[in-house]
Amino acid sequence: MLLTILLIFFASLLSPFFYKRYQLATASLLSLLLLGIIFFYATHLPQITKGESFVSSFSWIDSLGIHLTFYLDGLSLFFVMLITVMGLLVLLYSFKYMEDYPNRGVFFCYLLFFMGAMLGLVLSANLISLFVFWELTSFSSFLLIGFKNQKAESRRAARQALLVTAGGGLALMSGFILLEIITNSGFDLLATLNNAEAVRESNLHTAAIILIAIGAISKSAQFPLHFWLPNAMAAPTPVSAYLHSATMVKAGVYLIFRLNPLFEDIALWSYVLGITGAITMSWGAFKALQQDDIKRILAYTTISALGIFFMMTGVGGEKAINAVMVYVLAHAFYKGGLFLLAGNIEHQTGSRKLSELSDLVRKMPYSATAVIFACASMAGVIPFIGFVGKESLYEALYHSGHQLEFVYLAMLFLAGAFFTAATIKIVYGAFLEKGKLEGKAIKEAGILMVFSPLILGIAGLFTGILPQFTVEPLLKWSAAAVYQTEFSTEFSTEFSTDLPNALSIEPSMKLKLWHGFNMVLLLSLLTLLSGVGLYFIRKLIEKLNKPYWLTADFIYDQFINGTSNFSKAITNVIQNGYLRNYIAVFMVTFSGMMIFVFIDGGFIVSADVGNLLESAQIYELVIIALVTLATAFLFKTKSRLIVTATFGIIGYSIALAYTLFSAPDVAITQFLAETLSLILLILILHRLPPYTLKKNIAHKKYLPLAVLFGVIMSFTTFTLLNREVNADLKTFFLENSLSEGKGKNAVNVILTDFRALDTLGEITVLTVTMIGIIALLKIKSKP
């Protein structure tokens, strides 16, 4: 299985180089490769339809116990078939369709890359690799949507789709990590599935369900993250057909199918999926009828159909899952075909707006046949597979006994009616109606472009007539994996290559075209009739529009702009280029930290301030007053000279304080240092450019901050005073400075004798710096 994926990736890398020179050969080789892969997986069919499954495992990140494991059962095989068969058809189609694009080699590269990623996604039995493939599909979708990159619209759509789906992927990843925390199974999908019990009991499952649902919702374009899909129609048509209807958007559906056994007993799961699905289904169907662009109609009906899948999974149970599986197949057949046909129409007429199209049934007879087949299936007309699908949906809902059964049924009915109306709109508007395009010369599309949709249309008819023989065997095993708990409690996790694991009980699924006259058939007929009715009031429906500020697109734009503006504002506050601002940020942090420490340690109360005030001497107060006054004066002045002088006052006051506390040696050092720096500062002053700060207001905003910081620092120092200090060293230096160092000034002795080596080191560092600075000064500065 790994080999098939690697082969596709390999082909993807090579195709742009070879396609330039050997078009035909490359095209046929690629088709053959895909045929081979289809054949390879088809050989597994007999065993899968007996209920066996295959596992193959490769080592990957051993240190975290993560293996690259692939797993093939009914569900995976169904999706694999969908991906490869649709892939082949779309590829054939695009050989012709993409003829006019200069760099189409790259297009095939992206397309195959996507196919490989998608295959990997549905085969992965490891949550990490599943996530990896999930994100890869998002990236390839990004590249494909933006393929026609001359248009700003395409570029925007590509980025939007990527942000939504890749972002959803991250939510998914966090959901997976929560699952890993719960089950501790090394991200192994099968082991996780076997641990459903643990998940149900854990209190983390709510978060896990919500996160995983967000992932699925974003990928499968469910409300409220649906908006990227209609915009993604900017991609070339084969891409829309393949990624945005048949496969990639179904990744979310695949995921909820796959994880359903894990969560199906949890009410939240069923409500989240059911309600999101129901809303999306009705909303999408309604919007579809409002559109004029064929591709947008199809996009909205796709959203709606995906909503059906979500809703039915939410309903749960054997019948519902069986029904939804049939509908997934039906949808792939008709929607893929319709997208390709929309491409045909655009390719031949240059427009895909219904208001500009007509008469195509006479100009493009083969395409028209295919359209009518596909549309009939979409509307649910007997005897197409769409009809079988819709019947089973009604049937399953009707008997499900779910609390919201009738709400869901009513909404499904409504959606069905809208589908029918949209179908009529396409078929009548573009094909049957006479007028706008009558005189123009429009030819039928090339054979490759008609072949694929026709095959899909005929397949829809054929499987519709004989569902029980053609698709039932695979579908029932596919569905069985979704509600698997009833059939087998254990998923095989043996890490050996292709180990078959037979199940004992047969799942049941009874597909028939004709069930006889009953309630469900009546519903189907009523759906068709109401659809016709809706078609006639379509002008009315088109007028029902939300105000612009409620549309998802608008909110998305606002969100992106808002984030961008917000980040700009934040950066401008914190990082405005002024050093004083950075220092301010530091002070805020430090003050906050210290306040926290004091509260945490309960020191706010215990501080004994009264005692300190009592013991204060008058000359201490004079010094304090001097320092305070000088500091206050700093805020008043605009002259650098005065600022420097004021600093001097503060410095000398502090030195004075040292003398008062009987530390004359420290004091004299302070005096000297202070004098020296004052002189240096004044020397530099006259070389500086004039003072530019005109207003003092800029300073004032820092005033409260400075006061806060000062208070905090004083308080900190005060509390530290009460601590017991290790006095050994102090006494050592004081006692030994005269006897050992032959000096009375302890500070000097420390510098020149006891720690002389440190002083030497410090001098060396300063010298190196000085040399560096001199070297730099010698270079003439260029502006």
Add this chain to the structure above:
Amino acid sequence: MDKTIVDILQQAGLLIAELWLLILAVAVLLLDVFSKRKRGYLTNALAIAGIIINFYFIYTTSQKYPIADQATFYFFDSLAVYRYTYLFQFLFNTSALLCLCLGMFGRDNKNVRRGEYLALIIFMLLGLHLLAKPANFLILYLAIELISFSAYMLTYFNLNKWGTEGSLKYLLFGAFSTACMLYGISLLYAFTGSIDLEALQQIVMQTDQVASLLIVGLILVGLVFKLAAFPFQGWAPDTYEVAPTPFVAFLSVAPKIGAVFIITLIWQQLDAINTSSQFLYYLLSFITLGSILFGNLGALWQKKAKRLLAYSSIAHTGFLLLPLFNNSTNSMEPLLFYAFIFMIMNTAAFAWVYFMEVRLKSDKIDALSGCGKVQPFVSVLLLVIMISLTGLPITAGFTAKLFVFSELWQSISTTNTLASIVFIAGLINVLIALYYYLKFPYTAFFKNPPVTTLPFVLNVRQASFILVMTIPLIVFFFKPDWLLVLIESLS
């Protein structure tokens, strides 16, 4: 002979790599003075060769003074060999080597003062080597100063007035933070009479919370400044923007990783006591979350590549600190893996910016327009680098993020509520990062250049440098164990 001197002589072998770097720096300076032609290639080659030889010295030292689970002390307890000492030296050395190699692609007028430039980088590397083996705060302080002073000067080496501004800001900010750190160290000295790293344990045991947290907090200030993590990130974007780009590739990686190493050392000292207070975790979450959020938000709207990368490297700092949340294991593998990958991808990204500067004299992202059409293969490399920086598959950036996040979720399962907040915020930030990192490939692939200008192209030499840097990013995604084996063998 005096026993002390005998001891010193016997242990001098421990410093052989450092001594070699010192000799190398002097040699580079001398060669620059005496070589007649001011082409600078010779000096550059000498520096590169010297640093490659230094790998050998690191290796011999590691053989002679082998690592153990516990630190071993030398030079009267002023130097120590920790379990990861040689590994970090290896990392620093590699980063310096990459920086010098990148410098080879420079413009000719950059050869002014080439000798000093190279010598300062080697001095900085020397400081970093010392940073990997401090046993007391004095050595630590000296190492940090050596790194900082070299960095202040190197910032100016674009030799223009913006360089002065950036360099001065860096210097003032640095002086401020260092002063805080010194204050912390002196308080530590006052309370315990010792400046050993292990005195931290003592202080927590001897004094109360206010004093110990104040000291730890103040010492952290200096380190967080070197890390360029929030709230001391202020200097980083301004400095990176004006400094010579190859040097920035070094500056944004090596000192950062070094500071993380020291912080983990301090963390281990404090963890040994297991303080009852959650305070340090609050502080850590504040720093990590702040860095990640601020870095990403700052990068979001940048139009200049270099500034964007500067902000984003602040965010990466936050990710580098994530493994610290898990105090149950002392494994540094996730951190080291991240550090390795970060070094590679960050250097690659800065290399790309440098090539833009060399050719276009501008680092506007818009200048990449049309690059994807002219050079699809090279642009795919750009895509890989950017996705790796974002932390998404199929690149090693993803694996690295997975590793650090795995440390986090393990601490979530051991009831650390803070960790889960950080975890979720970290994930959201990956999305923000995706938005801005994608600007590069987005512009390269999807936008067309104005008709008048030719699209930006790399020449073969430049492209192969980028290719060499990109290959590990993909290889280590598929085979992360290879890198882990390398890490294992050095530690």
